Amino acid sequence: MIYLDNNATTQVAPEVFEAMQPFLTSLYGNPSSAHKFGRDMRDAVEDARGQVAGLLGAKNASEIVFTSCGSESDNWAIGGFLEQNPSRRHIITTRVEHEAVRKLCEHLAEIGCQVTWLEVDQAGAMDLDDLRKALRRDTGIVSIMLANNETGVLFPIKEIGRVIREHSDAIFHVDGVQAVGKIPINLSEWPVDLFSISGHKFHAPKGVGALYVRDGVTLPPFIIGGGQEQGRRAGTEAVPNIVALGRASQLAKEFDNHDQIRALRDRLEQGIIAAIPDAKINGSTDKKQRLPNTANIAFENFLGTEIVKKLDEVGICVSTGSACNSDSLEPSAVLNAMNIPKCAGVGSVRFSLSRYNTAAEIDKTLRIIPEVIENLRDKRCATIG
Numbered sequence: 001m002i003y004l005d006n007n008a009t010t011q012v013a014p015e016v017f018e019a020m021q022p023f024l025t026s027l028y029g030n031p032s033s034a035h036k037f038g039r040d041m042r043d044a045v046e047d048a049r050g051q052v053a054g055l056l057g058a059k060n061a062s063e064i065v066f067t068s069c070g071s072e073s074d075n076w077a078i079g080g081f082l083e084q085n086p087s088r089r090h091i092i093t094t095r096v097e098h099e100a101v102r103k104l105c106e107h108l109a110e111i112g113c114q115v116t117w118l119e120v121d122q123a124g125a126m127d128l129d130d131l132r133k134a135l136r137r138d139t140g141i142v143s144i145m146l147a148n149n150e151t152g153v154l155f156p157i158k159e160i161g162r163v164i165r166e167h168s169d170a171i172f173h174v175d176g177v178q179a180v181g182k183i184p185i186n187l188s189e190w191p192v193d194l195f196s197i198s199g200h201k202f203h204a205p206k207g208v209g210a211l212y213v214r215d216g217v218t219l220p221p222f223i224i225g226g227g228q229e230q231g232r233r234a235g236t237e238a239v240p241n242i243v244a245l246g247r248a249s250q251l252a253k254e255f256d257n258h259d260q261i262r263a264l265r266d267r268l269e270q271g272i273i274a275a276i277p278d279a280k281i282n283g284s285t286d287k288k289q290r291l292p293n294t295a296n297i298a299f300e301n302f303l304g305t306e307i308v309k310k311l312d313e314v315g316i317c318v319s320t321g322s323a324c325n326s327d328s329l330e331p332s333a334v335l336n337a338m339n340i341p342k343c344a345g346v347g348s349v350r351f352s353l354s355r356y357n358t359a360a361e362i363d364k365t366l367r368i369i370p371e372v373i374e375n376l377r378d379k380r381c382a383t384i385g
């Protein structure tokens with residue numbers, strides 16, 4: 001099997017599994033307990049907090065709060081801020097956010113908040129002037145992703161943060177879920193207040209994430225109950241998962257072979273473009289403006305769902321975009337927002353690599369894709385209308 005769907009989720013690194021295993025067996029204490037067994041768990045949680053802070057370049061480990069996933073971090077950041085600041089109910093976000101932000105903002109608009117949706121161009125990029133114009137006195141929070149999950153397009157977070165700081169006192173939340181472990185992050189130097197991450201996107205297991213909350217920024221607790229996480233998120237800590245997130249963060253910080261992933265991604269992209277006449281890359285053609293691991297390719301007039309199915313039959317796992325709408329025949333909301341024509345949008349396929357992919361896998365994929373496309377030639381466009 002060749003797994004090229006790492007933006008959906010990643011394999012747990014063996015080192016991460018090894019680190020968490022004792023906490024699933026012999027080390028089962030509750031971090032809130034007063035005895036040594038509990039204290040050891042507390043120490044493990046705090047070590048992990050330090051490792052996550054190290055990866056994100058946070059000034060203090062106390063700025064990291066563990067959550068269950070990226071969606072929770074996003075919901076807590078935006079929903080929590082608005083709950084605490086009811087008079088500042090204007091939100092700014094983009095049209096290409098993950099559902100965890102986009103659908104939350106749609107819901108907030110339904111219950112009385114005002115949302116300004118920033119447009120993106122065909123390359124997936126936003127215009128800083130649009131942001132400048134959108135900022136208002138009652139703007140409470142701006143939420144913009146660091147890297148798009150479907151196209152890998154990167155947003156200029158430092159510049160965006162600077163514009164927000166210069167023109168308003170709005171809080172800046174960044175959904176960093178797809179970027180962590182793939183590009184360097186330095187939150188102590190970036191003008192960012194809240195930053196969401198998710199473990200399963202960078203070789204930790206599913207079920208753990210974190211929200212960076214800059215010192216001085218307050219949020220009401222997302223879960224009310226015990227005093228865990230300094231009263232910011234109740235519920236007994238998922239110690240094995242938290243230890244795993246810490247170890248994955250440490251591995252990601254040490255990993256220095258992003259160029260190899262980038263080279264494999266480029267080889268895949270160039271190989272497909274050379275072999276398939278109408279194939280085009282979705283997102284910026286400037287590769288520095290995209291994550292090093294992601295290629296989103298439009299096979300114009302084909303159906304992405306059919307390509308995914310055929311590749312699956314021969315053991316190659318890819319995706320049509322966001323995992324959540326993989327059965328849809330409509331182009332994804334992200335590609336629609338980029339004004340990608342429908343016949344290209346529905347024919348788009350996302351390939352996303354990790355440090356575990358090899359050149360042999362990419363070469364095999366490049367051998368198979370032209371055959372798959374050739375076999376689907378008769379089915380072209382019939383269902384697109």
Ligand code: PLP
Pocket residue numbers: 007008068069070071072074098100145147148149175176177178198199209
């Ligand atoms: N934000 C982005 C950009 C994502 O890609 C995802 C997952 O695909 C999420 C948030 C949600 O993360 P989780 O699956 O941990 O809830």
